[in-house]
Amino acid sequence: MTPRKQAELMDACRTLFPAADVTRDFLNRIRSDSLKNAYRNKVWEYHPDACANVQDADKRTERFRRSVEAYKLLNEYLKERRPTFFLRHAQVLQASSPRLNIFERVPHERYYDGPLPTIExxxxxxxxxxxxxxxxxxxxxxxxxxxxxxxxxxxxxxxQWLCEEDVAMILGSTQIVGSFGERAVKLGLLSASQLNILLLHQRTMQQPIGRYLVAHSLLSELSLRHYLRQLAQHNAQIQKSRNLMKSAGGDEVIEDMIYEGENDADSTFE
Incomplete structure (x- = not known):
C-alpha cells in the first residue's frame, strides 16, 4: 500500500469514526459490519432531509457526500484485504467441506450439477x-x-435533487436507452457523481438475499454462514490468480500459491 493510499484510508476512517484513535492497526481491524453501522449513523446524522435550518443545508450535504465517499473507499479496501488460496485447490476445498443445507430440494426446479465457474x-x-x-x-x-x-x-x-416532474420526464423518455439513472444523466437532470451516490446509498439500504433464503427455509443460518466463508475464499482465489496471471503476462503456469490469512466474511447476510 502506498503512503498516499494509506493516508486516504486514514482520512476516510476519521470521517466515519470521529471518536476513534485512527492508526494503521485500527485500519487493519475494521470489519464490514462495523463499517456499515458507522456509515448508516452518518447518513442519519447528515442526511439532507434531517436539516431544518436552511443555513446548515449546504454544510450537511457536504458532510453527507464525504461520508458516502469515505464508505466507498473503505469498502473497496475491505474487498482487497480478503484472503487468498491457490485456485487449483478450489474444487478440493468445495468437495471436502460438509454439506450443511438440511432442507430437501424443491421438486420440478432446476439445480446445477457441474464444476464451479472460475469467475468471481x-x-x-x-x-x-x-x-x-x-x-x-x-x-x-x-x-x-x-x-x-x-x-x-x-x-x-x-x-431535492429531482422533483416529481423530473421523475415523470425520465420515466417517459423511453426513446433514451438505459436505466432510470442513466436516462437522468443523459437528460442533464442528475450528474454522474449524484447518480453514483444514489446507487451506493440504494445498495446499502437493500435487504440481503441471504435473509430471504433463511426466512423461506431454503437454507439454515448455519449453512449460509458456511457458504459465505466458502464464497470469500473462492472469490479471493480468482482475484489472486487474475493478478498473478496479469503480472506474468499470461504465459506462465502459476504454482505454489498459499493461504495468506483469515477471511473476513463472517457477516451472515451479505
Missing amino acids: LKIGLYLYYVGAISYEAVVRAMMWQRDLRPPLGVLACKW
Missing part, C-alpha cells in the same frame, strides 16, 4: 452453482430484493 460470484449465483438452491430460488430472491429496494427517483426527490 455473488452469493446468490454461488449458492446455485454449488447446488445449494435452485435457479428459480435465485430469481425469486433477486425479485424480492429488488422490490424492497427504494427507487432512485424516490431517493433523489427526498434529497
Whole structure:
C-alpha cells in the first residue's frame, strides 16, 4: 500500500469514526459490519432531509457526500484485504467441506450439477452453482430484493435533487436507452457523481438475499454462514490468480500459491 493510499484510508476512517484513535492497526481491524453501522449513523446524522435550518443545508450535504465517499473507499479496501488460496485447490476445498443445507430440494426446479465457474460470484449465483438452491430460488430472491429496494427517483426527490416532474420526464423518455439513472444523466437532470451516490446509498439500504433464503427455509443460518466463508475464499482465489496471471503476462503456469490469512466474511447476510 502506498503512503498516499494509506493516508486516504486514514482520512476516510476519521470521517466515519470521529471518536476513534485512527492508526494503521485500527485500519487493519475494521470489519464490514462495523463499517456499515458507522456509515448508516452518518447518513442519519447528515442526511439532507434531517436539516431544518436552511443555513446548515449546504454544510450537511457536504458532510453527507464525504461520508458516502469515505464508505466507498473503505469498502473497496475491505474487498482487497480478503484472503487468498491457490485456485487449483478450489474444487478440493468445495468437495471436502460438509454439506450443511438440511432442507430437501424443491421438486420440478432446476439445480446445477457441474464444476464451479472460475469467475468471481455473488452469493446468490454461488449458492446455485454449488447446488445449494435452485435457479428459480435465485430469481425469486433477486425479485424480492429488488422490490424492497427504494427507487432512485424516490431517493433523489427526498434529497431535492429531482422533483416529481423530473421523475415523470425520465420515466417517459423511453426513446433514451438505459436505466432510470442513466436516462437522468443523459437528460442533464442528475450528474454522474449524484447518480453514483444514489446507487451506493440504494445498495446499502437493500435487504440481503441471504435473509430471504433463511426466512423461506431454503437454507439454515448455519449453512449460509458456511457458504459465505466458502464464497470469500473462492472469490479471493480468482482475484489472486487474475493478478498473478496479469503480472506474468499470461504465459506462465502459476504454482505454489498459499493461504495468506483469515477471511473476513463472517457477516451472515451479505
